[in-house]
Amino acid sequence: MINEPKIVEITDIIDETPTIKTFKFDWNMKSLGKPNPGEFVMIWNFKNEKPMSIAQINDNELAITVKNIGEFTSQLHDLKIGNQIGVRGSYGNGFNNSFEGKKILAIGGGVGMAPINAIVSDLIKKGNKIDVVAAAVTKNELLYATSLEELGANVHHCTDDGSFGFKGFATDCTRNLLQDSTYDYAFVCGPEIMMKGIFDILEEAGISAQYSLERYMKCAIGICGQCCVDSEGWRICVEGPVFENDKINKITEFGKYRRDASGVKY
């Protein structure tokens, strides 16, 4: 972990979907630290600095997968191979990746597939059997679905508009899957409203799971308090972004509200 930005060059850019790109850069695991799936980095494009999940943990290389939704992310989308960015981290409490030989369900919505890709890639190598629910609004927004299939995951595509795979939300798809199968454990990342739905389903099914949350971040090192959530006060950047289901229960604002850069709730 490093707390001042390390300048790296973008070595590769993959156009994943019309709105999502993946950026690769070298990362000396020995000197900079080896991240665990579920951890994130702070990306500095010399205009702003924001959190991005680690989507791929390769051999002395990391990748982030960025959805263009505003000023910063659109600036990132303008980057070319060879451009520089600053990276610090990795930060946060990642996914529990100690499972072996288990039956696991991984659910990712939209760019929430980024950290799901990291944990699934890891757990497949450890001999787990993994069903992935890869959800997106439409076919060409599906993320990491093919590559995870190639790795050996059993991917259930799912689009809001039914343009590919299951037609409907990730929640519906998950409910369907649970009719026939059960799982030892689950991992979930996506829009909070989706995660809230999934949470209710998995709790009812009695499946323990980890959820990766997002909140506005400034320091990412647990000091500014910007990312603290009610009612326990936990910091998303330190105690999170990943929480077990029993902790999610104590995050009373989960699925309800969050705070902007000023701290105003919305």
Place this chain on the structure above:
Amino acid sequence: MINEPKIVEITDIIDETPTIKTFKFDWNMKSLGKPNPGEFVMIWNFKNEKPMSIAQINDNELAITVKNIGEFTSQLHDLKIGNQIGVRGSYGNGFNNSFEGKKILAIGGGVGMAPINAIVSDLIKKGNKIDVVAAAVTKNELLYATSLEELGANVHHCTDDGSFGFKGFATDCTRNLLQDSTYDYAFVCGPEIMMKGIFDILEEAGISAQYSLERYMKCAIGICGQCCVDSEGWRICVEGPVFENDKINKITEFGKYRRDASGVKY
């Protein structure tokens, strides 16, 4: 090595001679560092702080041996068992203590016997045969002579007034010894005028030796420049206090002059 004073209690005080006392205190070698013979510590009595050679390196215990020659040393002599002092260090480039099975000559004059005691005690354990010239002005100022004899050193007492052992200076005594024997190596500490005489004798006899020097000290950590000697600029607190004979040759002020707290030569 520690660069801020550690407060220790005086556990024992030995009246060595009418003008010299030894003070013992506990020193956790693991957390505070284990000194080598020839290194020194800075002693803080809460009024001033001055350098003292380490005279004994025992089991988690150190001792210094102090001659009362002025304000500070007389304050030290007023200390009682249980009183506190601050100690930082150990500092400096000590004696080479890697000899085994050699024939060694150690020459100490006055309180210069303090570091000589430390190195001789160490080298005797390593199976070296050691002749010690223990010099003092008069019989009851002889320091560490008996205890070194008990350890197995062959001690040649030597007093200026002939009240005990050889009558005359350490130089004369050394010259005598060299008529019958030769040595693989020598260690010397004492008044600089004495060391200068010994240096000439040993150089002529072709005996390599290490000499422990003293200069006025402030920081003891090699930064203030107070203890630098001509012509190489070496710091007595870092490159010294111990120097090999070939380096002594380059210390042009050796035996000639030194500098006071202001830097004025005398």
Place this chain on the structure above:
Amino acid sequence: MLKTNICGVEFRNPLMLAAGIMGSNASSMNWILKSGAGGVVSKSFSLNSHPGYVNPTTVAVEGGIINAIGLSNPGVANFKEELEKIERKNSVVIASIYGATPDEFSSLVCEVQELVDMIELNISCPHAMDGYGASIGQDCNLSHTIVSAAKDASDVPIIAKLTPNVTDITEIAKTCEDAGADCLSLINTLGPGMKINIDVARPVLSNKFGGMSGRSIKPIAISNVYSVYESVDIPLIGVGGIYNWEDVVEFIYAGARAVQIGTAIMDEGVEVFDHINEGLERFMTEKGFSSIDDMVGLAHREL
């Protein structure tokens, strides 16, 4: 044994959360109180909401960090909701407020004083916008005006938080005392400092400059507490680089009656409060002290 009293306010121990660290939500402040702090100081807030500076707002340096968060806060109306939710039983709750004019400060005091035990005036943030923070605390006249205004409006004790980034901190300290401050806390972050990334040849912080905090500022904080202790008669709260009980003792010996802890939470977690309380109690028992009071200012004795 760890109890301390400042301006009649009882603290169950001398440790508080420093302003701006995990102090934006009632939730996180309650967590800090549960973790052993005797009191909490809120993030500094103003009348209106403020988003603060653009990121990067923090960067690590040797022995600490520099930050220019930029006093982001949701405004007093929203902040009152948080203050109301803090568990005040057995704990001291302090609101840190900031503004640019005497009126802003007195309005803020009126808004929140019912909800808190004390109010700390942030006249010391070294990276605040012009007219705010240290621009006040670096000027005796402005300090006097602001402190007087806050004091006049307040029924609870007023703490003036001092910046070390002045030629003579004792001058400002005395001014604040004269103006009616009941207590002083010191120091706010040092400098400001700057970190330049040499690969891209630019300052890392978007604000370029940021205040230094953490271990490396402790000697400066100690020195300031020591000096100010000899210049004023009101109680002092020590802040700056406190990581362990030894540091707390150092501040108390220098003259502080209580301390605030910020950056250490980043490195040591919220557990730092419990750890320090334990260590402090052990030390006091060993040395035979029966109260914090007995230790305040001991390093000033002439021996």
Place this chain on the structure above:
Amino acid sequence: MLKTNICGVEFRNPLMLAAGIMGSNASSMNWILKSGAGGVVSKSFSLNSHPGYVNPTTVAVEGGIINAIGLSNPGVANFKEELEKIERKNSVVIASIYGATPDEFSSLVCEVQELVDMIELNISCPHAMDGYGASIGQDCNLSHTIVSAAKDASDVPIIAKLTPNVTDITEIAKTCEDAGADCLSLINTLGPGMKINIDVARPVLSNKFGGMSGRSIKPIAISNVYSVYESVDIPLIGVGGIYNWEDVVEFIYAGARAVQIGTAIMDEGVEVFDHINEGLERFMTEKGFSSIDDMVGLAHREL
């Protein structure tokens, strides 16, 4: 490639020894020059000899040390003997002088200017006796008087060394420039700071207060160089916490044309100069810089 020029004085590389570190004897300064420094600044000296403060005069703190040596020196007459023995060929020799009055400064300038390439005015030592050191550099009027007096008496360039321990360093910087300083060096030690030993409840230094130096002061030094670079037109020498070539680049990007190195010698030995020169040359080659000049102030570019 490493050459730099300040006020017409050529340095073979931008590294100098900082005042007060191994700078009391010609011998040690010659050693530093042999070890790779492009120049040396002597220990600050005065008209008459001075023994400095009683020990302890230094103590370690997080990320550096605090010192109150107290400007000990053998007086100008003795010091001239040392200056005469410095090997000036290919090296820049700078005398650091101190005093309390304009007359003292101008006498010192007259005494030594033949023996040196530049003269640095110590108006910034934070633990000097009243009327000396920072008591001058914390006051615009005094700074102006002293710098003018020295400048008037001098045929060699005058460097004013600034203290960071002021409310606004750019104000003093501009004053010194107005008064005729040819160059500014910054920063002298920070604070002062204090270390209290908690076992005996007393400040360790006999002077109680001491100036902080070493790694932990670098962000403050960088920030000051950056600010002053935007306020004056004369060249700057950066000082404070330099340990490696990265630090040197950071100072140059902030606006320094050369740097001084002090406390690093304690931790890294005199080899620090050669190591930095090597690293700096490698960096410049990699980045395609052909001179130090090309790098000065790069962090100020608006991008």
